[in-house]
Amino acid sequence: RLTLIDAGHMLGSAHVILDITEQPGGQQRRLVFSGDIGRPDIPIIRDPQPIVDGTDILIMESTYGNRSHPPYPESEKELERLINETAGRGGCLLIPAFAVGRTQQLVYAMHKLHNDQKIPDLPIFVDSPLATRTTEIFRLHPEVYDAEIRAFLLDDDDNNPFGFGRLQYTQTVEQSKALNQLAMPAVIISASGMMQGGRILHHLRNRIEDPRNTILITGWQAPNTLGRRLIEKRETIKIFGEEYRPKAKVEVLTGFSGHADHEGLVGFVGQMEKKPSHTFIVHGEDESSNGLAEALRSELGLKNVTIPDTLQSFEV
Incomplete structure (x- = not known):
């Protein structure tokens, strides 16, 4: 099942939620692709929607993973x-x-x-x-x-x-x-x-x-x-x-900026009741991606955080 919800980044932007059942009656797993994550409390479009129930696999952006925006x-x-x-x-x-x-x-x-x-x-x-x-x-x-x-x-x-x-x-x-x-x-x-x-x-x-x-x-x-x-x-x-x-x-x-900053990105994962078993950090320069990955490990206790190389593949 594919579900799209407001990502709050620009007109029409969406978080992608894939709920996958491996076979009829089999185990269900969830994969979330964040896309560009927007910021709350800036005008024009609605704020990004939280994914409160969480996910098994998360692929998320890190444009401002090591920096904060002024109000x-x-x-x-x-x-x-x-x-x-x-x-x-x-x-x-x-x-x-x-x-x-x-x-x-x-x-x-x-x-x-x-x-x-x-x-x-x-x-x-x-x-x-x-x-x-x-x-x-x-x-x-x-x-x-x-x-x-x-x-x-x-x-x-x-x-x-x-x-x-x-x-x-x-x-x-x-x-x-x-x-x-x-x-x-x-x-x-x-x-x-x-x-x-x-x-x-x-x-x-x-x-x-x-x-x-x-x-x-x-x-x-x-x-x-x-x-x-x-x-x-x-x-x-x-x-x-x-x-x-x-x-x-x-x-x-x-x-x-229409991108969430360090606090917003960490908060995007932090509000999930079910934390991802594997998180992939993408869409960021090295310093930003590494800064976010370290924060997810140290602040949220995530164990399996990966910054993939170009064309690297994974079985999830």
């Missing part, structure tokens, strides 16, 4: 600060963002800041065709919203958490190129989130050497990506084969 409200305050500081310098805030989930989080956060008059009355652009189409899907499915955003909609005249007066979704290449001519403070949210392609590269090329600007990174950056090189504060980076010296401020906010 989400602190990240919204930091976003407010960065918008105000960058605008005060006459600069532009560039936010490379994943088209699914992260862009909608940021738009909703700025909607609230705009409504509360906590940020200047500056233009905010979403410059990503995929993010624009994804946001429309979010808008059409309010049944997945959590309690916070439903309450927000009751007080919002537009009845749209992803649309407000100063927000514009660019549609054409010409509209995107026109943003490079902006000579006023603005916010530009664009893909791709790791800056490996997409329209964000054009905006970076035009603004990365201006110290008035800020590049805000809100998601995990894989090794050897442009995003990771910016976090590492390389003296020079390459965009479209040309070298640039970053002079714009580079800021990182992990509090917008």
Whole structure:
């Protein structure tokens, strides 16, 4: 039997529960594949559902297995600060963002800041065709919203958490190129989130050497990506084969992450009444996977925790 329940990571994400009976009347075993595990108490979609009755075999992610996120409200305050500081310098805030989930989080956060008059009355652009189409899907499915955003909609005249007066979704290449001519403070949210392609590269090329600007990174950056090189504060980076010296401020906010942190991952297993007899740790860099594995052993007493090698197979 296959059961899917909310993983709370992004729209449509699910924990996979497989209840397997080896033969009619035989022993029943359960395998759970966590997928990406979301975070409780962040807005828009519902929290991840716990698997209280537990499992025999668990395969789980470890993206932030050795790190903790700041509370989400602190990240919204930091976003407010960065918008105000960058605008005060006459600069532009560039936010490379994943088209699914992260862009909608940021738009909703700025909607609230705009409504509360906590940020200047500056233009905010979403410059990503995929993010624009994804946001429309979010808008059409309010049944997945959590309690916070439903309450927000009751007080919002537009009845749209992803649309407000100063927000514009660019549609054409010409509209995107026109943003490079902006000579006023603005916010530009664009893909791709790791800056490996997409329209964000054009905006970076035009603004990365201006110290008035800020590049805000809100998601995990894989090794050897442009995003990771910016976090590492390389003296020079390459965009479209040309070298640039970053002079714009580079800021990182992990509090917008859609992945559970160390405490959330350990808690995901800890709330299970039946602890897994074998746990496989996947989807993480070595330090993250090892940190989570050690915590599951020391904090929860799990005996059989494995970090599998690529293409390694197991009989369970």
